[in-house]
Amino acid sequence: xxxxxxxxxxxxxxxxxxxxxxxxxxxxxxxxxxxxxxxxxxxxxxxxxxxxxxxxxxxxxxxxxxxxxxxxxxxxxxxxxxxxxxxxxxxxxxxxxxxxxxxxxxxxxxxxxxxxxxxxxxxxxxxxxxxxxxxxxxxx
Amino acid sequence: xxxxxxxxxxxxxxxxxxxxxxxxxxxxxxxxxxxxxxxxxxxxxxxxxxxxxxxxxxxxxxxxxxxxxxxxxxxxxxxxxxxxxxxxxxxxxxxxxxxxxxxxxxxxxxxx
Numbered sequence: 001x002x003x004x005x006x007x008x009x010x011x012x013x014x015x016x017x018x019x020x021x022x023x024x025x026x027x028x029x030x031x032x033x034x035x036x037x038x039x040x041x042x043x044x045x046x047x048x049x050x051x052x053x054x055x056x057x058x059x060x061x062x063x064x065x066x067x068x069x070x071x072x073x074x075x076x077x078x079x080x081x082x083x084x085x086x087x088x089x090x091x092x093x094x095x096x097x098x099x100x101x102x103x104x105x106x107x108x109x110x111x112x113x114x115x116x117x118x119x120x121x122x123x124x125x126x127x128x129x130x131x132x133x134x135x136x137x138x139x140x
Numbered sequence: 141x142x143x144x145x146x147x148x149x150x151x152x153x154x155x156x157x158x159x160x161x162x163x164x165x166x167x168x169x170x171x172x173x174x175x176x177x178x179x180x181x182x183x184x185x186x187x188x189x190x191x192x193x194x195x196x197x198x199x200x201x202x203x204x205x206x207x208x209x210x211x212x213x214x215x216x217x218x219x220x221x222x223x224x225x226x227x228x229x230x231x232x233x234x235x236x237x238x239x240x241x242x243x244x245x246x247x248x249x250x251x252x
Contacts, residue, residue, distance in 0.1 A: 013163055013164055014164070016162070016163060016164055017164065020160075034223065034224055035223075035224065035227070038193070038224040038227070038228075041193060042193070042195055042228065045162055045163060045195045046195060046196055049162075049163040049195075049197070053163075094232075095233075096231075096232055096233025097233055097236075099236075099237075100203075100206060100207060100210055100237050101207070101210070103203060103207075103237065105200055105203050105204050105207075106196075106200055108196040108199055108200070108232050109195070109196040111196075111231070111232070112195075112196055112228065112231055112232065115231045116231075
């Protein structure tokens with residue numbers, strides 16, 4: 001099996017199930033540790049749901065492309081969409097320390113993505129958000 | 141897919157979660173938990189031993205319910221988190237917000 005997985009989905013949350021299944025098949029062919037698999041699943045789930053829920057000003061159909069590549073000792077995930085420009089690197093840090101009564105609800109998605117990835121690179125080109133994540137692999 | 145198996149032991153509501161708690165499934169847990177809280181169920185035990193995956197939408201539901209349970213002087217305990225779920229709790233700073241115990245027996249003791 002090739003070391004690259006490309007998934008095209010529409011901007012509907014129901015498509016996440018397809019993404020999940022394709023990732024599982026990819027990891028069956030290219031075994032990774034539980035930690036790395038969870039990081040890839042979680043980062044993609046968070047970023048794609050963010051794009052679908054908050055990215056579009058219209059109700060039209062849009063395509064999102066997800067590419068996962070195994071390059072030497074890294075998993076490289078590239079997400080490309082035509083939603084409004086959004087650079088996750090500029091999102092405010094999440095509150096992870098306040099006690100229960102003061103802890104705000106929400107805002108943890110991007111925080112998790114930042115914690116799960118080793119590098120995160122964003123650019124806006126040709127009216128598309130292009131986000132590249134790198135996660136170091138480890139012995140499965 | 142998320143399966144929620146619900147049972148009652150005396151005044152403790154026990155919910156066993158199996159599968160994935162993500163953007164698509166967290167609303168079903170929210171409905172179940174809100175329903176219990178609105179019926180003034182004060183003691184909740186969430187068995188997470190078969191929970192394979194949690195995303196921020198799952199964390200959101202747990203935090204919202206924890207606040208409501210605290211508001212009515214109730215208690216919620218989580219048990220048997222898998223290592224990847226535990227890791228997400230740690231990244232989110234959630235381990236300080238929840239009572240997390242290794243087994244349902246210990247949780248029932250703590251809730252009594």
